[in-house]
Amino acid sequence: xxxxxxxxxxxxxxxxxxYEFTLVDRDILRGRKVLRVGAAGWMIQEFNLHEQVRRFxxxxxDIHIKLEQNPVGFDTVVMLQGSMGQLAFDLVLGPGNxxxxxxxxxxxxxxxxxxxxxxxxxxxxxSMLKCSRVDGKLYIVPFMGEVNVLLYRKDLFEAAGLTRLPxxxxxFEAYAEKLSDPNxxxxxxxxxxxxxxxxxxxxxxxxxxxxxxxxxxxxxxxDLSSPESRQVFRMLKRWWKKGLxxxxxxxxxxxxxxxTSGLTAMxxxxxxxxxxxxxNNERLTGMIGFAPIPGAKKNGSLIAVHGGLILRDSELxxxxxxxxxxxxxxxxxxxxxxxxxxxxTRDGYDPKRFADFVTKSGGKLxxxxxxxxxxxEVGKTLPNSFAAPEASLFSEVSDYVAxxxxxxxxxxxxxxxxxxxxxxxLAHEKIYSRQD
Numbered sequence: 001x002x003x004x005x006x007x008x009x010x011x012x013x014x015x016x017x018x019y020e021f022t023l024v025d026r027d028i029l030r031g032r033k034v035l036r037v038g039a040a041g042w043m044i045q046e047f048n049l050h051e052q053v054r055r056f057x058x059x060x061x062d063i064h065i066k067l068e069q070n071p072v073g074f075d076t077v078v079m080l081q082g083s084m085g086q087l088a089f090d091l092v093l094g095p096g097n098x099x100x101x102x103x104x105x106x107x108x109x110x111x112x113x114x115x116x117x118x119x120x121x122x123x124x125x126x127s128m129l130k131c132s133r134v135d136g137k138l139y140i141v142p143f144m145g146e147v148n149v150l151l152y153r154k155d156l157f158e159a160a161g162l163t164r165l166p167x168x169x170x171x172f173e174a175y176a177e178k179l180s181d182p183n184x185x186x187x188x189x190x191x192x193x194x195x196x197x198x199x200x201x202x203x204x205x206x207x208x209x210x211x212x213x214x215x216x217x218x219x220x221x222x223d224l225s226s227p228e229s230r231q232v233f234r235m236l237k238r239w240w241k242k243g244l245x246x247x248x249x250x251x252x253x254x255x256x257x258x259x260t261s262g263l264t265a266m267x268x269x270x271x272x273x274x275x276x277x278x279x280n281n282e283r284l285t286g287m288i289g290f291a292p293i294p295g296a297k298k299n300g301s302l303i304a305v306h307g308g309l310i311l312r313d314s315e316l317x318x319x320x321x322x323x324x325x326x327x328x329x330x331x332x333x334x335x336x337x338x339x340x341x342x343x344x345t346r347d348g349y350d351p352k353r354f355a356d357f358v359t360k361s362g363g364k365l366x367x368x369x370x371x372x373x374x375x376x377e378v379g380k381t382l383p384n385s386f387a388a389p390e391a392s393l394f395s396e397v398s399d400y401v402a403x404x405x406x407x408x409x410x411x412x413x414x415x416x417x418x419x420x421x422x423x424x425x426l427a428h429e430k431i432y433s434r435q436d
Contacts (some may be wrong), residue, residue, distance in 0.1 A: 001212050007307045012073075012272055021243075022361055024359070029420070031062070032061075032063065032064045033060055033061055033062060033063050033064065033316055033319055034064050034066055034316075035064070035065050035066065035069070035090050035091065035316050035319050035320060035323060036068070036088070036090045036091070037065055037067050037069055037088045037089060037090070037091045037092075037093060037320075038069070038070045038074065038089035038091070038092045038093065038094075039067065039069065039070060039089065039092075039093040039094060040069070040070050040074070040094045041069045041070070041115075043093060043094065044067065044069060046337060046339040047332055047335045047336055048332075048335045048366070048376075049067060049093075050067065051335075051395045052116060052188045052278060052328070052331065052332045052335075053065040053067050053327070055327070055331060055363070056323055056326060056327045057228070058257060059326070060220065060319075060322065060370055063319050063322075063323075065323065066169070066413065067349065068089070068348075070092065070093075073186075074092070074094065075095060075099050075102070076105075078092055078311070079102065079103065079106055079108060079124065082108040082258070082311060082312065083106060085106070085313070086252070087311060087313045087314065088318075089133070089311060090310065090311060090314035090315075090316045090320050091308055091309070091310055091311070091314070091323060092308065092309045092311065093142055093306075093307075093308050093318040093328065094306055095306065095307065095309045096140075096304060096305060096307075097131040097132055097140070097142075097305050097387050097388070098304065098387075098388055098394060100132060100134060100139050100140050100258050100309070102135050103139060104137075104139050104381065105134075107312060108311060108312050108405035109139045109140075109309050109310065109311065109312060110139075110310050110311075110312055110314075110317060111138060111139060112138045112140070112141055112310060112324075113137070113139040113320060114139050114316050115318060115320070115321030116138075116177075116321045116324055116325045117321075117322075117325050120325040120326075120329055121138075123329075123345040123346055123347065124142070124329065124344050124345050125145070125299075125344055125345065125346060125347070125382050127303060127382055127383070127384075127386070127387075128142045128305050128344050128385075129142070130282065130387075131303065131304075131305060131386075132305060132307060133386035134266065136192075139309060140305075140307035140308060140309045141308050141321075141324045141325070141329065141363070142169060142305035142307035142322070142329075142344050143306070143307050143308060143324070143328035143329050143332065143333075143336065143348060144305065144306050144307075144336050144341035144342065144344065145303055145304070145305050145341065145342035145343070145344055145383070146270045146272055146303060146304040146306075146341070146342060147271050147301050147302070147303050147342050147378055147382070147385070148163065148202065148206040148268060148270060148271075148293060148296075148299070148301050148302035148303070149268070149269070149270065149271045149274070149275075149290050149291060149292060149293060149378055150166075150266060150267075150270070150290070150291045150293045150294070151265045151266070151267040151269055151270055151273065151274040151288060151290060151291065152165070152265060152267070152277070152288075152289045152291065153262065153264075153265045153266075153287060153288065153289070154286075154287050154288070154289045154408075155287050156179060156262070156265040157265065157289070158170055159264075160175075160177075160178045161178075161181050162175060162178065163290075165291045166290050166294055167294055167295075167297075168294050168295065169207070169210075169295065170212070171293045171294065172266070172294050173235075173238075173239060173244070175188065176188025176189045176239065176244040176265075176266065177242070177244065177287065178221065179265040179266070180242075180243060180244050181184040182243040184297065185212070185263060186263065186264075186265075187243070187244060187245060187246040187263055187264045187265075187279070188244045188245075188260040188264065188265050188266060189244050189246070189250060189264060189265075189266050189267075190245070190246055190255040190258050190264040190266065190267040190269075191203050191236070191239075191245055191247045191255055191267075191268065191306055192249065192254070192255050192269070193236075193240075193245065193249040193250045193255065193409075194249070194251055194252045194254070194255075195402045195406050196214055196252065196398070196402065196420065197394070197402075198252075198280070199397040199398075199402045199405070200394070200397045200398045200402055201302070201394070202268070202269055202270070202302075203236070203268070204232060204397075204405070205302055205388060205397070206268055206295075206301075206302040207232050207235070207236075207268070208228055208232050208301075209299065209300060209301075209302055209386050210227065210293055210294060210295035210296050210299050210301075211228050211231060211232070211295055211299065212228065212299050213226055213228025213229060213231070213232065213318075214226070214228075215389055215397050215401075216389060221427075221428075222396045222397060222400065222424070222427050222431075224400065224401065224404070224420045224423050224424040224427070225417075225420060225421065225424055227244075229416075230416045230417055231419055233405060233408055233416035233419070233420070234414070234416060236405070236409070237408065237409055237414075237416075238286040238407060246258040246264050248263075251423070254370065254418075255267065255269075256273065256277070259277065260277050260281055260284070262281075262301060263294070268293050270304075270391070271290055271340070271378065272289055272340045272341060273338030275339075276286045276340065278327055279340075280282075288313065288380075289374070290372075290374040290378065290382065291374065291377065291378070292377060292378055292381045296381040297380050297381055298384070299384055300381055300382070300383070300384030300385040300386050300387070301378070301381040301382070301385045301386075302386060302387070302388070303382070303385045303386070304387060304388065305344070305365070305387075307324075307328075308320070308323075308324040309325055310324075319332055321381065327414075329344060329345065329372055330361060331358070331363040333358075333361070334358060334365050334366055334369055335353075337371070337372070338366055338369050342375070342378075343375070345357075348379075349375055349376050349379030349382075350373075350376065351371045351376070354371065355371075355388045366375055372394075390419055396427060396431060398425040399427075400424075400426060400427045402425060403423070404416075404419045404421075404422065407419050
């Protein structure tokens with residue numbers, strides 16, 4: 001009998017040890033709160049998140065951050081887990097403005113206005129906060145931005161004797177003519193022309209917004225009949241017919257590949273695309289320029305954001321809000337800029353104010369860090385910047401606008417109106433007539 005009792009006691013001791021060290025984070029037993037944070041793998045590495053976590057834990061010794069990599073297809077996985085009442089994370093780092101509505105409509109996210117200190121929200125770029133809202137409520141706090149800019153090859157500009165950047169689309173076309181020689185397989189322009197969402201977002205919407213056009217009408221429906229829509233179609237076709245756009249741009253990666261290889265000189269696209277090109281091709285180091293796209297200083301740039309989302313069932317909402325504000329929107333910003341992303345705070349667009357912020361917050365700049373000189377100029381476009389519409393409408397734009405453009409591009413007609421009207425009619429028949 002005694003042996004049996006001893007055996008049971010030993011089993012309980014072993015089970016308790018296993019429970020303490022493996023099944024439950026030891027910090028719980030020490031009275032520390034364990035905040036579970038999921039982040040994309042590339043963010044963990046490029047934003048040096050382990051260092052940001054260490055600093056946050058030093059400032060908040062009662063909180064332990066359990067940082068894990070998000071699973072592949074994490075939005076779908078997190079939504080599925082949430083709908084089943086499972087909670088793998090308290091805070092998810094990575095959702096973008098184009099998916100935030102999906103979380104909100106499924107009731108999986110909580111509004112963040114009361115969870116993120118007001119002083120941090122006041123420092124942030126208003127347009128980046130605006131596109132993070134659904135029904136007027138803030139559901140993600142952006143910690144990194146993307147801005148559609150004019151990427152250009154400095155060496156090709158210099159060879160063509162171009163000493164300043166185009167500020168209008170008319171100047172852009174004139175520059176493209178000087179930079180083009182189809183016989184020598186040299187083209188002025190790279191544009192995402194493939195019949196996919198990248199045409200819709202990176203080409204059509206970016207240019208449309210720069211001339212004050214919109215993809216939605218007063219009813220919130222897909223707008224395909226505006227004068228600005230016709231103007232964009234005409235411009236793009238004219239550039240194509242003149243031989244200013246590389247023929248390879250009709251393929252998925254053709255625009256990017258041609259810009260990287262030097263076949264094209266100008267490429268309106270996300271700033272991170274230019275950073276990526278430079279990082280993956282040493283001979284292009286210092287040759288890629290960044291500038292606002294024509295019209296953007298007046299009418300704004302296309303932007304996108306990625307941020308943090310606090311899941312509905314989390315019991316550590318306040319702690320998650322603190323980590324978002326202090327770590328991600330605060331002292332992680334130098335690493336985020338170094339990784340080629342855009343800062344999300346106003347002081348991030350002023351070199352001196354940004355350096356003062358880093359110093360006053362007790363941080364330090366990463367080794368080899370330097371402030372990109374073009375960021376303040378691009379920042380001038382942010383007060384009027386705009387984002388892609390919410391996910392369902394963006395899908396509609398891709399489904400109807402891109403096919404309409406390619407039909408028009410391959411036709412003998414100079415009038416885009418019939419092609420846009422046909423797309424409008426199809427969208428109404430297949431979408432809006434059912435809703436009405």
